[in-house]
Amino acid sequence: MKWVGQPIPRLRDPVLLKGKGRFTADIAVGAMAIRFVRSPVARGTICGIEIPEGAVVFTAADITDIKPLRPILHGRNYVPTDQPILANKRVTYVGEPVAAVIAATQSEAEDIAEQVMLDIDVLDPAIDVDEALKPDAPRVHDQAPGNVLVETSLKTPGFDAVWAKAAQVVEVDIRSRRQNAMPMETRNAHAVFDHSTGRVTLYTSVQNPHPIRTGIADVLGMPETDLRVVAPDVGGGFGQKMALVPEYVFAVWVARKLEASVAWIEDRNENLIASFHSRDQHHTVKAAFDENAKLIALEADLRCNVGAYSNYPITCGVEPLMAMSELPGPYDLREYSVRTRGVTTNTCPMAPYRGVSRPVLTLSMERIMNLAADRFGLDPVEMRRRNLITEFPYKTVTGSLYDAGTYWESLERSAEVLDLKGFRERQKKAREEGRYLGIGFSVFNERSGYGTPTFAARGMEITPGYETVEMAMDPSGYVIARIGASPHGQGLETGLSQIIADELGIEPSRIRIISGDTDATPYGWGTFASRSLVLAGGASKLAAEQMRERLNKIAGHLLQAPPEEIELAGGVARRRGHEGSVEITALARAAHHQSQLFGGGGPGLTTIATYDPAGTFSNACHSAIVEVDIETGHVKIERFLVVEDAGILINPMIVDGQIHGGVVQGIANALFEEIIYDETGNILTGSLMDFIPPTMSEVPTIEIEHLETLTDASITKAKGIGEGGTIGPPAAIINAISDALKPFGVEIFEIPATPPRIRQLIREAAKEKS
Amino acid sequence: MKAPQFAYRAPRSIKEAVTALAESEGMGKILAGGQSLVPTMNFRLARPDMLIDINRISELDFARPENGKLRIGALTRHAAFERPFFEGPLARLLADVVQHIAHVPIRTRGTFTGSLAHADPASEWCLVACTLDAEMVAHSLEGERIIPAAEYFVTTLTTALTENELLVEARLPLLDDSWKHGFCEFNRRAGDFALSMSLVALKIENGRIAEARIGIGGVEDKPVRAPDAEAYLIGKTGEAADRVEAARLASEGIQPMDDMHAPADYRRDLTRAMVRRALERALAR
């Protein structure tokens, strides 16, 4: 039996479900509390900080030995920013740490923090992305006069000539409001000084302990070896926990300074205002079509609000550069003219969030496809059929190479499952009764599992990509795999165990995966960008193959057979076509305790492998059927369908789980979640009363179908699916709402499409009519 | 998100509780279900010096119909109304409305009178009290005071209760079988405070509306009635055109709040829809 492809339950679930997980806050019990005093204003000059007598409070003046965070990107007109660990002389966004209180308990720390008086001269801030681009806008950083931190453009040589031949031009102006990834567990940092070694252990809820360690050691000027970073159980990250933040740096610094154990456990209010935000984008996109409704050229002006500072190590290029390179998505396009900008403002910094730019750019493209379909009098499915890429490999206009996918097939199947024709009849009948139903499709692809070649093309000084796995079989025949990836709830351990089990002919229960501890794992980049199963899975497969060869050799020796004829299965080694076998546990013991017999290869059973591919594109079609209540603007999602292709599913249950979670976040993006700043830069959505993720009651059953394209771009033939769930919903839902509201001529271009926004559009449309 | 320090008392009688209130000189707060007070303290928006926990006062733990009134003691939880525990339209009305208050864990702790004392403009119980003209019974060292709903609600989070008064009971009129009710609310998510809601109670005699009560919540700084719409409906059958007109009158008689979740004109639109739907539900019963 093969383990790959089995929907086995996730190995860690029993522990987590019984509440036996160990999260940072569980480990930090008894540590001294750190409470950050945060800036109450968006922009200003610090004139003074008054500290209550006898309190232990640190400010910028106390930490002059810490370097600022300075992430670097090469080219792209990138302007580096220096982010201080505690605000120094000026504040640049509401929520920026200005001072740090240390006290015995959290409530004492909060009491003291309230008494720290900040004297700040308030200055006019730049908040909105378009306002910040105006010539007279306040300047967030002196070195960036136009408030642009990263900017690049591209224009294909044939663009103008082709554009001139357009039969139709469709334009959209897409506004995506700001979202917070909102992991269930907030951020934290628990730093423990070890008196016997002088080392510090930092327990922290992050996705990438190795780069976090590098970053902290760099700004503290300490050897990396003296810092151990441990990501214990991590309650979600979604990108928000892959950037280095001042709070982690300060925790390590102060643990060393005080030779103590300290902890910062972020509360939800801090998380909402001061951890990272994302998706605050404005796209203006024009598409030219020929008379056959074929897209011939695309022109785009993309603006991303990247907040007050660039994030380390990915940089604030992440959204604008992704938006530019991936905009055409699954559609065939040869002529492209695009300008993309990362705009700095006096708001919380941006970091990657599951899906990075693609939910927004997919919305842009899919709105265009729908508007163009209307223009040509075509059905939305037929419109897309004429434009989706069907021949692979496909080299995109921005230089990416798409491996084989099922772009058209996923849409065709979706229309079939949802019975598009039948739906149109139902829709017509419902309209006669004053009920407004709509259907929307969203086809996209997802760059996944990419290594250094792709990241290097982005010009990042710190170029992530490869993943390494160190594998050992112990004398009892159990396997330990130490991985650089850092899963945080995805169930990666289970998938990797399945891959390794198949190579070694043993059960997954004999395999242990070690992750999230810089003392125990090889240097790696962590878990993000739909990469871990592809990369750590590929490296696990390679390391297991080497392990299998070693075992075959030993078995060959014991069974007096050529190693090539040995087969490992069901826990034993056999010679193909022969009687007689030897337990794999016996091989393991022999490798360690009879090593003199086998020569070459040395004693024991350890292997190491690294995998660093260019990447593979998974794809999906999301579709939604909605009903809009025209009196209230409420949207009910009646059906939500995902037809996706992630190649071979290592564990189908985990894949479905990833899709479910992602789709819910996508629904949040489409209809619910919005971080709102007022014009002074104050955040109005600082609690879960006002920032409103959907609950089970608002989320429909998510239907899933799988297509399976076997790719050569991934050695396990698995493609990444970590982010896809979030990418499709905004476009599918917004297209569906616009379809429902056709009788009113209402088209939606802004997310979240909240009830008041929808209602206002209906009201305005009614006014125009009358 | 940890509350500042406070002292804690757990009196066993109404007398002890009101004595403690008086002693705290305005710095004490009653702790009932804690479902509104505790979050506010954790946000440090409320900073009582002393919490007076009434949960051990057994004389406050009652809910029963008596002399034409439903008497609701201060320890009656929201969840008590989920299944009707007495006969008649009022029990059905309360069972209907309670579904819309928060979530199961909150309904098992939060109290009816706690909601009235807290006076959130979007509280369902405040809307019920306003629509049905409840009476609030308050105790202090000075004795008992009965406050009619029309005088009780002042503005957001503010009532006619003084800082020395404990709300011991609320009384709702028991409705006879000629009454029908309808309730409808709009919120972004199940369990959230409503952006607009309407509770309607209609007395039907010979197929015509003899008395109409229309309450609107979540729209102004306190629950309000729709007198024009109520008057308009008298003598009508309540057919579709009547409902539309009553809803229009109701939505035009309000001065809606304006906030980031619902601009004023949106709240007005919602209110028109909520009143009409509440009327539909009442008349469909």
Ligand SMILES: Cc1cc2nc3c(=O)[nH]c(=O)nc-3n(C[C@H](O)[C@H](O)[C@H](O)COP(=O)(O)OP(=O)(O)OC[C@H]3O[C@@H](n4cnc5c(N)ncnc54)[C@H](O)[C@@H]3O)c2cc1C
């Ligand atoms: C997530 C969430 C969602 C919610 N959604 C809703 C909703 O949709 N609709 C709704 O109506 N409510 C909602 N609530 C509030 C909830 O119903 C509370 O239970 C209610 O508002 C207060 O009742 P309590 O018994 O918990 O009062 P407490 O929180 O204990 O007290 C609230 C205030 O009233 C005072 N008080 C309480 N009892 C008395 C008394 N007997 N005499 C004098 N003063 C008193 C307290 O001193 C305090 O100031 C929600 C709460 C939460 C946390």
